[in-house]
Amino acid sequence: LAVEYGLEAPFSVEYHDSIGSTNDRARDLATDGASDIAVLADEQTGGRGRLERAWSAPSGGVWVSLVCRPDVPPTKAPLYTLAAAVATARAAREAGVDARIKWPNDVVVPLEDEETDRPYRKLSGILTEMEGETDRVDWLVVGVGVNANIDAAELPPEATSVREEAGDVDRRVFVQRLIEEFDAQRNALESVVEAWRELALTIGKHVRVDSAGGAVVGTAVDISDTGALLVETADGRQMVSAGDCEHLRRT
Ligand code: BTN
Numbered sequence: 001l002a003v004e005y006g007l008e009a010p011f012s013v014e015y016h017d018s019i020g021s022t023n024d025r026a027r028d029l030a031t032d033g034a035s036d037i038a039v040l041a042d043e044q045t046g047g048r049g050r051l052e053r054a055w056s057a058p059s060g061g062v063w064v065s066l067v068c069r070p071d072v073p074p075t076k077a078p079l080y081t082l083a084a085a086v087a088t089a090r091a092a093r094e095a096g097v098d099a100r101i102k103w104p105n106d107v108v109v110p111l112e113d114e115e116t117d118r119p120y121r122k123l124s125g126i127l128t129e130m131e132g133e134t135d136r137v138d139w140l141v142v143g144v145g146v147n148a149n150i151d152a153a154e155l156p157p158e159a160t161s162v163r164e165e166a167g168d169v170d171r172r173v174f175v176q177r178l179i180e181e182f183d184a185q186r187n188a189l190e191s192v193v194e195a196w197r198e199l200a201l202t203i204g205k206h207v208r209v210d211s212a213g214g215a216v217v218g219t220a221v222d223i224s225d226t227g228a229l230l231v232e233t234a235d236g237r238q239m240v241s242a243g244d245c246e247h248l249r250r251t
Helices: 022-031 074-094 162-166 171-186 189-199
Strands: 012-019 037-044 062-068 100-102 106-110 120-132 137-146 206-211 214-223 229-233 236-240 244-247
Touching: 012 022, 022 037, 022 062, 022 120, 022 137, 037 171, 062 171, 074 100, 074 106, 074 120, 074 137, 074 171, 074 189, 100 120, 100 189, 137 171, 171 189, 189 214, 206 229, 214 236
Parallel strands: 012 037
Antiparallel strands: 037 062, 062 137, 100 106, 106 120, 120 137, 206 214, 206 244, 214 229, 229 236
């Protein structure tokens, strides 16, 4: 597989058959001053998800962490996560999967039955970590996990995989596309939100967002130019900049 990953990508690649977490390794490289490196693994034994959750990462997936050092203020960091979501969704669509983005950065496959809560299955998640000053990012690690060539039985019930949706994918091709697209998006940061909107499943949906300030329930109407979600609630419009979002049945 290391040979399989002889990429021509705009990032150099460090490959591991098995590792604790590619994000942990990427953070170490970033702290040592590296940039534009993709840490890849066939399997992670201690994969990490958002909100301190564990992330199941068996052999056959695409587990990759991208180290970058953009010259931007921390307020722009969420755009890199949106860029990775766009890149992942596009690579998955090219692999034949009906991939869409659930705000802020989960790549999901919609279910046909919309009349249930959570009418989608999760294909991919992103964990971005950052270090920097108040005015400038030092480094960003954008960790992307894609359930690629994995059986449903090995995944949580709310998840799906490229294998389940469209059959196995050549992971080298998938990662190459993902990285190329991420590179294109980060070089055109001003249009990332527009690209995100085109793939979004959340806009127009009835949602509940659990954020630091409590739960916000209403209709998702748009995302702002910094990636915040605008929700039309019973008490007016509210902007939510971070949180866990679920699409709900309309009752
Ligand atoms: C989430 O949806 O909670 C985010 C999941 C992020 C998983 C990826 S897999 C590659 C990278 N290494 C990790 O330990 N986590 C991220």
